[in-house]
Amino acid sequence: MLAESGAMLLLPALAGRMAGAILETAGVALAPVAALLVLVLTLAAVLRAALGIVSGRATARLLAEMRTQVHDHLQALPLSFHQRHTQGDLLALSTYEIERLGRLMTETLAGLPAQAVTALGAVILMARIDMALALAVPLIVPVFYLALKVVGRRLRGLAQSIQEAEAQVVATASEDLAMLPAIKAFTREDQATRRFGQQAGTARDLAIREAEIYAVFGPATSLVAGIGAVLLLALAGQRLQAGAMSPSEMVSLLLYAALLTRPVAELAHVYGRVQSARGTLARLSEILDTPPEPQPVHAPRLHRAKGAIAFEDVYFAYPGRESALRGVTLSIRPGETLALTGANGAGKTTMTSLLLRFEDPQQGTVRLDGMDLRAIALRDLRRQIGLVPQRPLLFHGTVRDNIGFGRDGATVAEIEAAARLAQAHDFILDLPEGYDTRIGENGVRLSGGQGQRIALARAILKDPPILILDEATSMYDLDGESAFVAAAASALKNRTVVVITHRPATLALADRVVRLDAGRIVADRSAA
Numbered sequence: 001m002l003a004e005s006g007a008m009l010l011l012p013a014l015a016g017r018m019a020g021a022i023l024e025t026a027g028v029a030l031a032p033v034a035a036l037l038v039l040v041l042t043l044a045a046v047l048r049a050a051l052g053i054v055s056g057r058a059t060a061r062l063l064a065e066m067r068t069q070v071h072d073h074l075q076a077l078p079l080s081f082h083q084r085h086t087q088g089d090l091l092a093l094s095t096y097e098i099e100r101l102g103r104l105m106t107e108t109l110a111g112l113p114a115q116a117v118t119a120l121g122a123v124i125l126m127a128r129i130d131m132a133l134a135l136a137v138p139l140i141v142p143v144f145y146l147a148l149k150v151v152g153r154r155l156r157g158l159a160q161s162i163q164e165a166e167a168q169v170v171a172t173a174s175e176d177l178a179m180l181p182a183i184k185a186f187t188r189e190d191q192a193t194r195r196f197g198q199q200a201g202t203a204r205d206l207a208i209r210e211a212e213i214y215a216v217f218g219p220a221t222s223l224v225a226g227i228g229a230v231l232l233l234a235l236a237g238q239r240l241q242a243g244a245m246s247p248s249e250m251v252s253l254l255l256y257a258a259l260l261t262r263p264v265a266e267l268a269h270v271y272g273r274v275q276s277a278r279g280t281l282a283r284l285s286e287i288l289d290t291p292p293e294p295q296p297v298h299a300p301r302l303h304r305a306k307g308a309i310a311f312e313d314v315y316f317a318y319p320g321r322e323s324a325l326r327g328v329t330l331s332i333r334p335g336e337t338l339a340l341t342g343a344n345g346a347g348k349t350t351m352t353s354l355l356l357r358f359e360d361p362q363q364g365t366v367r368l369d370g371m372d373l374r375a376i377a378l379r380d381l382r383r384q385i386g387l388v389p390q391r392p393l394l395f396h397g398t399v400r401d402n403i404g405f406g407r408d409g410a411t412v413a414e415i416e417a418a419a420r421l422a423q424a425h426d427f428i429l430d431l432p433e434g435y436d437t438r439i440g441e442n443g444v445r446l447s448g449g450q451g452q453r454i455a456l457a458r459a460i461l462k463d464p465p466i467l468i469l470d471e472a473t474s475m476y477d478l479d480g481e482s483a484f485v486a487a488a489a490s491a492l493k494n495r496t497v498v499v500i501t502h503r504p505a506t507l508a509l510a511d512r513v514v515r516l517d518a519g520r521i522v523a524d525r526s527a528a
Contacts, residue, residue: 001051001110001111001113001114002113002114002117003047004044004047004048004051004114005114005115005117005118005121006117006121007040007043007044007047008044008118008259009118009121009122009125009259010040011037011040011041011044011255011259012122012125012251012252012253012255012256012258012259013125013252014033014036014037014040015037015251015252015255016248016249016250016251016252016253016255017033017248017252018030018033018034018037019247019248019251019252020246020247020248020251021033021248023247023248055106055107055110058106058110059102059103059106059107062102062105062106063098063099063102063103066098066101066102067094067095067098069288070093070094070098070284070287070288071094073287073288073290073292074090074094074287076292076293077287077290077292077293078292078293078358078359079353079358079359080318080319080359081290086167086171087171087174088167088168088169088170088171088172088173088174088175089167089170089171090287091170091171091174092163092166092167092170092171093167093280093283093284093287096166097163097166097280097283097284098280098284100277100280101277101280101281101284104273104274104277108270108273108274109270109274112270115262115263116263118259118260118262118263119260119263122256122257122259122260123260125252125256126253126256126257126260129245129249129252129253129256130236130239130244130245130249130253133232133235133236133239133253136231136232136235158206158209158210158213159210159277159278159279160278160279161206162203162206162207162210163279163280163283165199165202165203165206166203168199168202168203169196169199169200169203172195172196172199173196176192176196178442179192228257229254229257229258229261232253232254232257233254236250236253236254237250293357293378294360294374295377295378296374296375296376296377299375299376299377299380300371300375300376301377301380302368302371302376302377302380302381302384304384304465305368305369305384305465305466306334306369306465307332307334307335307368307369307384307465307466307495307496308331308332308333308334308367308368308369308370308496309330309331309332309355309366309367309368309466309496309498310330310331310332310365310366310367310370311328311329311330311331311351311354311364311365311366312329312364312365312366312367313327313328313329313363313364313365314327314328314329314354314361314363314364314365314366315327315328315361315362315363315364316350316354316359316361316362317362323519324345324347324350324519325347325350325351325354325361325519326518326519326520327364327520328347328351328364328516328519328520328521329521330351330514330521330524332496332498333496334465334496335493335494335495335496336496336497336511336512337492337496337497337499337509337510337511337512338496338497338498338499338510338511338512338513338514339499339500339501339506339507339509339510339512339513339514340498340499340500340514340515340516341500341501341502341507341513341514341515341516342515342516342517343517345518346516346517346518346519347516347518347519347520348470348500348516349470349500350519351498351516352387352468352470352498352500354366354373355368355373355385355466355468355498356381356382356385356387356468357373357374357378357381357382360374368381368384368466383464384464384465384466385464385466385467385468386406386459386460386462386463386464386466386467386468387459387468387470388452388455388456388458388459388467388468388469388470388472389455389470389472390470390471390472390474390500392443392448392451392452392454392455393442393455394439394442394443394446394451394454394455395441395442396438396439396440396441397438397439398433398435398436398437398438398439399428399431399434399435399436399437399439399454400412400415400435400436402439402443402454402458403415403418403419403424403454403457403458403461404458404461405458406418406457406458406459406460406461406462407461407462407463410461412435414461415435415457415461416435418457418458418460418461419435419453419454419457421457421460422453422454422456422457422460423453424450424453424454424456424457427450427453439451439454449477452472452473452474455472456469456472464495465495465496466495466496466497466498467492467495467496467497467498468497468498468500469497469498469499469500469501469506470500471500471501472499472501472506473485473501473503473505473506474501474503478505481503481505481506482505485505485506485508485509492509497509511526512524512525512526513525513526
């Protein structure tokens with residue numbers, strides 16, 4: 001950029017000498033000046049092309065790094081953060097807003113030093129030709145400054161509104177796709193269309209308003225610069241007629257003045273873009289400043305736990321809600337299968353969330369093999385636990401990929417053995433491509449029971465010492481559940497298993513049954 005600025009500053013001087021060679025009787029030879037001018041023009045073109053290549057590469061690298069940083073940080077944040085933010089808002093920030101911010105940094109802000117060099121160089125070289133005229137040029141700057149401040153105030157609030165509207169559009173689109181079966185079942189297509197159309201219309205109107213401001217501001221800036229150039233031309237003409245300036249000096253002066261309009265006009269665009277990006281910067285800073293999940297500083301390595309679990313006078317409440325757990329004290333022996341029962345909201349899933357350290361208790365302690373969970377590295381802790389949630393968490397890949405997600409490097413035989421144990425092998429073989437069948441986003445091509453069996457096979461493949469089954473058989477039919485219970489007895493042997501269920505067949509797996517009510521243990525009995 002700086003080299004290109006130097007080349008651009010040479011051009012008016014050379015053009016002035018060429019004009020002198022043409023207009024003045026006694027002057028410099030035309031051919032050498034013309035050749036040198038062509039050479040500098042070529043150099044400027046090469047530098048600009050090189051700048052485009054370097055800038056493009058830098059932009060691509062920066063965007064990739066920023067997206068990766070935001071993605072990794074979002075992964076490291078606690079689940080409570082994601083529960084407070086919509087997926088659409090985070091997706092919008094991670095995609096198009098990051099791209100706009102990256103391009104602002106590489107294509108706009110990075111060019112400011114070169115623009116400043118060009119502007120300062122043009123003024124200095126104009127002053128060498130005619131000090132009085134050179135001093136008249138900076139008088140336009142206060143006009144630009146006032147215009148920038150007025151427009152900037154409007155753009156700042158407008159840009160934030162646009163970002164919020166765009167995030168809402170993404171969030172609504174994401175939600176409608178996730179809810180599509182319900183939308184069709186309840187014939188709410190028209191309602192969904194109206195809602196999305198209204199939000200898209202709001203974003204459109206705000207974008208039009210922003211475009212109108214830029215559309216007026218750009219020509220207005222150019223008009224002010226053009227009027228300044230006309231005045232400068234008139235003054236330079238008077239100086240030429242008075243003999244105080246030669247034709248070559250006048251041409252150079254005018255070309256330097258024209259060169260000066262480029263950074264001044266760019267300054268107007270930079271200011272507007274920076275104002276537009278302030279909202280993105282504020283939201284990005286809020287996310288990056290949010291601390292990730294707490295990690296112990298000096299955590300001992302935990303290879304394979306024995307599986308002894310203890311809740312000691314544990315209290316926990318979600319923000320803005322009543323306590324989910326109220327003084328829970330519970331011990332689970334290694335290799336024991338414990339069933340948690342109780343009404344919805346009794347605190348069953350909250351206990352498993354604390355065990356996985358998705359949340360930390362506000363009071364009391366949760367221990368694994370006698371160690372406070374907060375003293376164990378999160379990776380080590382979660383490697384000990386296999387989770388089968390009530391809603392299967394499946395991704396758009398093959399059946400084999402989804403089961404193999406449970407453990408890196410699992411062999412085909414190990415994947416199929418886990419599927420057999422989860423009573424999934426037979427229906428998988430009936431799929432069009434067997435284990436290589438792609439199941440769609442969230443397992444949309446599978447039934448609810450099939451999705452649960454895939455999730456269960458994944459957890460079994462992980463081979464953890466602790467297994468959490470959160471209503472893991474709720475979508476099984478009675479025969480499938482009975483077959484699973486019969487087959488699972490050997491697989492669950494020597495593991496600590498926490499089962500959340502109300503189904504009698506699955507309760508048969510338990511050694512003990514603990515019933516919760518309003519965050520308290522109200523019954524603890526042997527299942528025998």
